Amino acid sequence: MKLVEEQQREDELKKKYGxxxxxxxxxxxxxAFIEWPGKSTxxxxxxxxxxxxxxxxxxxxxxTEKAIKLWNSRSTKELIKK
Numbered sequence: 115m116k117l118v119e120e121q122q123r124e125d126e127l128k129k130k131y132g133x134x135x136x137x138x139x140x141x142x143x144x145x146a147f148i149e150w151p152g153k154s155t156x157x158x159x160x161x162x163x164x165x166x167x168x169x170x171x172x173x174x175x176x177x178t179e180k181a182i183k184l185w186n187s188r189s190t191k192e193l194i195k196k
Contacts, residue, residue, distance in 0.1 A: 131178065135186075136148060136164060136186065137185065139166035139168060141166070141169055141171050142169045143168075144168025145168070146164060146167070147164070147166075148164050148181075148182070149162070161174055161176050162176075162178040164181045164182060
């Protein structure tokens with residue numbers, strides 16, 4: 115059962131971000147997911163996890179926007195033709 119505080123944070127995030135577009139996993143091409151709110155074991159602050167459903171690739175951040183941007187970032191080397 116979710117705590118009222120966690121449910122309120124989740125509702126706020128869904129209202130703020132709506133449907134979030136996540137690129138496929140940069141390592142295996144698998145479908146990505148976003149999970150919030152979690153709690154950081156180090157700081158006990160709310161934390162967002164963006165990860166792959168197929169492999170163990172993931173990004174963690176106390177800032178939801180940053181987690182999404184980090185996940186959706188791709189190396190410019192991928193874009194350079196050899």
